[in-house]
Amino acid sequence: xxxxxxxxxxxxxxxxxxxxxxxxxxxxxxxxxxxxxxxxxxxxxxxxxxxxxxxxxxxxxxxxxxxxxxxxxxxxxxxxxxxxxxxxxxxxxxxxxxxxxxxxxxxxxxxxxxxxxxxxxxxxxxxxxxxxxxxxxxxxxxxxxxxxxxxxxxxxxxxxxxxxxxxxxxxxxxxxxxxxxxxxxxxxxxxxxxxxxxxxxxxxxxxxxxxxxxxxxxxxxxxxxxxxxxxxxxxxxxxxxxxxxxxxxxxxxxxxxxxxxxxxxxxxxxxxxxxxxxxxxxxxxxxxxxxxxxxxxxxxxxxxxxxxxxxxxxxxxxxxxxxxxxxxxxxxxxxxxxxxxxxxxxxxxxxxxxxxxxxxxxxxxxxxxxxxxx
Amino acid sequence: xxxxxxxxxxxxxxxxxxxxxxxxxxxxxxxxxxxxxxxxxxxxxxxxxxxxxxxxxxxxxxxxxxxxxxxxxxxxxxxxxxxxxxxxxxxxxxxxxxxxxxxxxxxxxxxxxxxxxxxxxxxxxxxxxxxxxxxxxxxxxxxxxxxxxxxxxxxxxxxxxxxxxxxxxxxxxxxxxxxxxxxxxxxxxxxxxxxxxxxxxxxxxxxxxxxxxxxxxxxxxxxxxxxxxxxxxxxxxxxxxxxxxxxxxxxxxxxxxxxxxxxxxxxxxxxxxxxxxxxxxxxxxxxxxxxxxxxxxxxxxxxxxxxxxxxxxxxxxxxxxxxxxxxxxxxxxxxxxxxxxxxxxxxxxxxxxxxxxxxxxxxxxxxxxxxxxx
Numbered sequence: 004x005x006x007x008x009x010x011x012x013x014x015x016x017x018x019x020x021x022x023x024x025x026x027x028x029x030x031x032x033x034x035x036x037x038x039x040x041x042x043x044x045x046x047x048x049x050x051x052x053x054x055x056x057x058x059x060x061x062x063x064x065x066x067x068x069x070x071x072x073x074x075x076x077x078x079x080x081x082x083x084x085x086x087x088x089x090x091x092x093x094x095x096x097x098x099x100x101x102x103x104x105x106x107x108x109x110x111x112x113x114x115x116x117x118x119x120x121x122x123x124x125x126x127x128x129x130x131x132x133x134x135x136x137x138x139x140x141x142x143x144x145x146x147x148x149x150x151x152x153x154x155x156x157x158x159x160x161x162x163x164x165x166x167x168x169x170x171x172x173x174x175x176x177x178x179x180x181x182x183x184x185x186x187x188x189x190x191x192x193x194x195x196x197x198x199x200x201x202x203x204x205x206x207x208x209x210x211x212x213x214x215x216x217x218x219x220x221x222x223x224x225x226x227x228x229x230x231x232x233x234x235x236x237x238x239x240x241x242x243x244x245x246x247x248x249x250x251x252x253x254x255x256x257x258x259x260x261x262x263x264x265x266x267x268x269x270x271x272x273x274x275x276x277x278x279x280x281x282x283x284x285x286x287x288x289x290x291x292x293x294x295x296x297x298x299x300x301x302x303x304x305x306x307x308x309x310x311x312x313x314x315x316x317x318x319x320x321x322x323x324x325x326x327x328x329x330x331x332x333x334x335x336x337x338x339x340x341x342x343x344x345x346x347x348x349x350x351x352x353x354x355x356x357x358x359x360x361x362x363x364x365x366x367x368x369x370x371x372x373x374x375x376x377x
Numbered sequence: 378x379x380x381x382x383x384x385x386x387x388x389x390x391x392x393x394x395x396x397x398x399x400x401x402x403x404x405x406x407x408x409x410x411x412x413x414x415x416x417x418x419x420x421x422x423x424x425x426x427x428x429x430x431x432x433x434x435x436x437x438x439x440x441x442x443x444x445x446x447x448x449x450x451x452x453x454x455x456x457x458x459x460x461x462x463x464x465x466x467x468x469x470x471x472x473x474x475x476x477x478x479x480x481x482x483x484x485x486x487x488x489x490x491x492x493x494x495x496x497x498x499x500x501x502x503x504x505x506x507x508x509x510x511x512x513x514x515x516x517x518x519x520x521x522x523x524x525x526x527x528x529x530x531x532x533x534x535x536x537x538x539x540x541x542x543x544x545x546x547x548x549x550x551x552x553x554x555x556x557x558x559x560x561x562x563x564x565x566x567x568x569x570x571x572x573x574x575x576x577x578x579x580x581x582x583x584x585x586x587x588x589x590x591x592x593x594x595x596x597x598x599x600x601x602x603x604x605x606x607x608x609x610x611x612x613x614x615x616x617x618x619x620x621x622x623x624x625x626x627x628x629x630x631x632x633x634x635x636x637x638x639x640x641x642x643x644x645x646x647x648x649x650x651x652x653x654x655x656x657x658x659x660x661x662x663x664x665x666x667x668x669x670x671x672x673x674x675x676x677x678x679x680x681x682x683x684x685x686x687x688x689x690x691x692x693x694x695x696x697x698x699x700x701x702x703x704x705x706x707x708x709x710x711x712x713x714x715x716x717x718x719x720x721x722x723x724x725x726x727x728x729x730x731x732x733x734x735x736x737x738x739x740x741x742x743x744x745x746x747x748x749x750x751x
Contacts, residue, residue: 040704041697047708048692070675070700077676078696086692301444302451318422318460322452323415326444330414333707334421 004142004190004217006031006249014364016241016268019355022218022249024142025187026082026090027057031249031270032354034261034347035060035092037278040069041085044278045337046344048086054313054345055352058090058142060273063135064099067127068118072138080140080185092192092273093141095132098150098222098254109149111169129173133181133191140185145220146174146211148194153227160198163223167196168210175214192251194222199232201239208243219244220251221269225260234263241268258287258350258374262367265354277347281339284328287346291374295339300325313345314338378516378564378591380405380623388738390615390642393729396592396623398516399561400456400464401431405623405644406728408635408721409434409466411652414443415459418652419711420718422460428687428719429726432464432516434647437509438473441499442492446512454514454559466566466647467515469506472524472596472628483523485543503547507555507565514559519594520548520585522568527601534572537597541570542584549588566625568596573606575613582617593618594625595643599634608637615642632661632724632748636741639728651721655713658702661720665748669713674699687719688712 004024011018022029036043036051038059043051051059061081066072078084081091097114100106104116113128132147147170149163171193183189193211197204212219221240224233237252244250251271252264261272277287284295288308293300295307306316307324315324315338327335357366378398385392396403410417410425412433417425425433435455440446452458455465471488474480478490487502506521521544523537545567557563567585571578586593595614598607611626618624625645626638635646651661658669662682667674669681680690681698689698689712701709731740 040706041700042706042708045707047688047712049688069704070696074676074696074700078678078694084694084697084700086697302448304452314421314423320452320458322444322448323458323460326415326448326458330443332414332416333419333710334416336707337711338421 004188006217006247008247010359012266012358012363013361015266017266017354017358017363018268018270019358020249020270022090024090024190026088026142029057029090030355032261032265032351033057033271034351035271035273036344036347037062037273037275038085038087039275040065041075041081043340043344044282045333045340050314050337050341051087051344052089054341055348056089056344058092059087061091061093061139061141062099063093063096063132063139064103066093066139067096067125067135068120072135076138076184080138082140090142091139092143092251093136093139093145094253095145095147095194096127096135097132097147100127101150101152109166111166129170130177133174133177137178137181137184137189140183140187140189142187142189143218144178144189144191146171146191146193146214148196148222150196150223150226151198153198155198157200157203160196160200160203164196164203164207164210167194167207171211171214190217192218192220194220194253195240195244196223197236198223199228199236201236204236204239205243208240212243212245215245215248218249218251218271220253222253224252225255230260233260234267237264237267237269244268258347259371261347261350262354262371265358266363266367277343278340281343282336284335284339286339287343289373295321295325295328297325307342308346311342311345311349313342315342315345378562380591380621382621384733386640386732386737387735389640391640391728391732391737392642392644393732394623394644396464398464398564400462400516403431403464404729406635406639406725407431407645408725409645409647410718410721411436411647411649412459412461413649414439415449415455417714417718418656419707419714424688424711424715425461425718426463428715429722430463430718432466433461435465435467435513435515436473437467437470437506437513438477440467440513441470441509442494446509449514450512450558454512456514464516465513466517466625467510467513467519468627469519469521469568470501470509471506471521474501475524475526483540485540503544504551507548507551511552511555511558511563514557514561514563516561516563517592518552518563518565520545520565520567520588522570522596524570524597524600525572527572529572531574531577534570534574534577538570538577538581538584541568541581545585545588564591566592566594568594568627569614569618570597571610572597573602573610575610578610578613579617582614586617586619589619589622592623592625592645594627596627598626599629604634607634608641611638611641611643618642632721633745635721635724636728636745639732640737640741651717652714655717656710658709658713660713661717663747669695669699669702671699681716682720685716685719685723687716689716689719
């Protein structure tokens with residue numbers, strides 16, 4: 004994998020670039036739709052392409068439990084299994100264990116947990132996470148880290164930083180000893196932890212940077228902390244992380260988060276927000292969010308967003324979409340997902356364009372004002 | 378609306394034809410996907426087109442209750458409301474009242490019922506059914522008839538035949554006095570009732586044929602009677618109904634039903650089977666039905682049907698589709714629906730081709746044998 008910076012903004016840390024993978028190029032800054040269980044919920048691969056998706060994220064925890072590593076290996080990897088021929092990033096499984104599963108024990112060797120599906124017991128180690136991700140065949144493998152909860156105290160965050168350091172070393176060694184299974188390369192991104200404690204963030208960055216070959220992730224943010232604290236941490240990361248590698252801010256975020264993080268030097272994002280909110284009837288528009296179940300849209304035959312040219316806005320009215328949500332018709336979930344993903348990916352494209360032409364800061368100030376008008 | 382017969386089979390009553398409507402032409406024999414509530418469940422208008430859908434069916438009962446006649450009128454009719462620019466046939470609402478709603482009273486004036494959604498009381502009359510269908514703006518309006526249950530005795534079937542005669546006269550007069558609301562024509566199909574009693578079928582046919590201008594429907598079949606009895610009734614209808622009008626067999630049926638009915642002179646069909654069964658994981662194939670939840674498909678990376686070229690078979694494996702059903706991912710419901718609709722519409726196209734080239738009877742014998750091999 005290689006990363007090339009195309010343009011750096013003169014008044015902020017925003018930059019455009021290209022990540023080259025064996026499954027194609029990714030224009031950054033980029034947003035990655037979340038395909039939790041081998042599918043971005045409600046949409047097909049062709050639809051992901053139609054909204055200009057360049058890379059998707061797959062969840063190791065979910066895929067390990069269902070359909071299982073062996074089956075995806077037998078299919079020839081996750082790309083082939085799900086019919087997606089562009090890049091894939093997989094997470095390490097750690098975050099879901101900490102948030103979804105019943106956690107039994109954490110040691111320096113790994114994490115013992117019970118499946119949220121059937122209560123079955125599993126032991127996930129750095130080695131096993133790497134082994135699963137090798138079998139999934141993702142272009143970008145995430146290191147196995149410990150992500151402490153937002154209410155963790157200094158001691159717990161420090162302990163997670165230390166364990167993350169131990170584990171990244173294990174991950175790195177395992178991958179050196181076990182080359183890719185399929186005929187394409189895989190690149191591991193280390194993850195910086197440290198909560199919102201500058202001292203620990205700095206220590207974690209120093210710990211994991213040596214393992215970053217082409218890409219590094221900022222983990223442990225957007226877990227409940229104040230937005231100002233999150234932005235401060237991103238600024239600190241911008242100072243500390245190598246400029247010549249893509250930076251991935253995990254699990255972020257709202258449209259305004261994306262803009263504010265891009266201006267602070269972040270290149271890659273993932274979040275369930277566009278897809279999950281879609282399934283709850285919430286649409287993102289160029290002038291803010293709307294909830295389609297609202298009575299005021301009952302006889303509104305205009306599209307969700309007059310300025311949008313997605314399949315949903317080109318063909319269907321607010322009144323019709325509201326009807327689909329009222330009758331619980333799954334077509335509605337999909338049309339909403341298509342619109343929201345189009346919105347997110349179009350927003351990233353707008354940012355790339357404005358960084359490229361040199362007016363990113365004035366454009367983003369206007370845009371942030373517009374979407375706050377909802 | 379006009380109907381033109383293109384070719385009549387020399388060894389059966391099968392024929393090909395063209396129905397011309399103001400929303401375009403329909404090649405017959407044809408199958409109509411069911412769009413109950415203003416959407417064919419799980420699929421978009423573009424997808425309906427991609428599987429070669431020529432005409433869809435809308436349900437008056439459901440649309441009357443939600444989103445309501447006024448809203449669809451405000452949208453400019455059902456075509457515009459749901460983004461479907463090809464022909465639409467709407468049923469009269471009667472069948473759903475008899476099968477879904479709580480029926481309170483039937484008189485010669487109409488039917489009093491309570492909504493299955495909220496228990497609200499409604500009174501549907503022949504006039505009101507016509508008025509709703511005028512507002513929906515369907516190309517083909519179905520007459521308001523009484524469809525007795527499959528276990529009805531002679532007296533009840535006779536009473537339904539008599540009431541159907543009274544009501545068709547009311548429907549016809551109402552439409553004469555109330556021309557179409559929108560800028561296209563609407564044609565009413567009368568419905569023949571009579572259960573599986575030849576004498577009553579004959580009487581009902583004589584009653585309603587005078588009201589058939591371009592199209593007539595065979596109702597009250599596929600409601601639980603023996604298949605042989607259904608086929609006998611279709612044969613009787615083939616003798617009695619005008620040859621120069623399209624015949625629509627309501628609510629039928631399985632792939633073999635379609636073939637057997639086409640050979641008995643039927644031109645149009647509708648049924649929830651391809652879409653409903655899809656949502657239950659049942660796929661129709663050229664060698665019979667398969668249920669994708671079956672364990673034996675776990676590691677089967679071949680498509681649903683090697684001979685099929687639908688979006689689902691072109692892009693996804695049985696193992697992947699099984700996984701989608703296992704995780705209750707709605708993408709699976711849609712990919713199954715696309716495949717099954719493609720199967721049904723492709724089957725109709727095959728029939729048209731074989732009628733046209735003159736080997737319909739030998740082809741259909743082979744095909745019926747193949748799909749019985751499941």
